Amino acid sequence: MEKHWWSPLYGILFGVYVPEELRRLKGKVILHISDTPFTFYGSIARLIRLLDPLWIIHTGDLADNVKLEIAPWELPRYVRSVTQLSRILRSEKKCRLALVMGNHDHPATVRSLFPDSLLFEGKGRVKACGFDLNLSHDMPGFLTPFGRYNLFGHDPNVSDPLEEKVFFLNGIAAVNIIAVDTGRVYSLPYPEYVNDARLGKRKRGL
Template sequence: MDKNWWMPLYGVFLGIYVPPEVRELKGDLVMHLADTPSTVYGAVRRLVKVLSPRWIVHTGDLADDVKLELSPGELPRYRAKLEHLRRALEGDDSPGLVFVTGNHDNEATVREFFPESLVFRDRGRIELCGEGFNLSHDMSGLEEPPLRYNLFGHEPSQADCSEQGRFFLNGLLGVHIISLSLGKVYCLPYPGYVDDGRLGRRKRGL
């Protein structure tokens, strides 16, 4: 029997599984996520409390169960979701927040709900704790040349990869925990219900 048979049940009842190796990380940590439906906000909140990241980077579609590009009239529901997300991302040590707006985001609303955060429209570059980060909502929008950490979302078919000491990380597939002191990246899979929250099974598009 698969020794990890319990992980789907963990995802249903507790959220995002954090291996002991990740729980024990010290130093400057960056958490990266993308395309988050509101169904995962509780799990994200617990993750923030466990790991106390220095920075949280979200590469777009903050409330991915509200498809603003397809249904602009759902802005009030989107605003309500962002209020819940704000509470989920607030940690005891007040992590810095960086957002890249996605195709289902409203930039003005993101800036309103996160006034102390850095907000990029579609793409941007930033230095966090001495390391360069290249950010975009989708991989094709990443600027050239690549930096050490290249973060995006949106594309379910694009797997994480690394080449020549550079990381290309898709936050749609899992939450990345980046240890800047060790130069390591850990990917924590989302619970199975997250894809349902994204409406992927209803063929409404990412």
């Protein structure tokens, strides 16, 4: 989607900018996010209210402000963050959830907080609203053959490969939305503060 000059200020005040075209699709979308620091949770709640998604796909690192792989003693802080996120993601009972475990996630904690959700250890496939979605925490982990929609995260430096009629959607680069009626993909920029919150990961390891 087009980025406006006022987007940074809007991001600070309100989070992700959702254009009117997308708001008209409320209740008819799949929402994809990835590598979410706790500072972004309020914006996720707002996205859910605005879009009322049928599915939410999270491709890993649910509390990206806590780097469990390199700091396992931070588990209590991770649990607090993911508990908050679970309340947000599970607030709409009709919305289905599919969660891919990232390298900084704690599967046992996630299973306990998301008992009714689909959980995948690093990769998997799910059929959502008639679409076959190929999910992975990172680009190299995809199951093959690729699907039409391949959703991942983890590395912001991985560009989406150009494949005819095939989508590779990097959820750390943008919030991705699939319109279920048309299959069209919309990619919305994250606010700058989200990327700032991820900088610790860039310094200490993905």
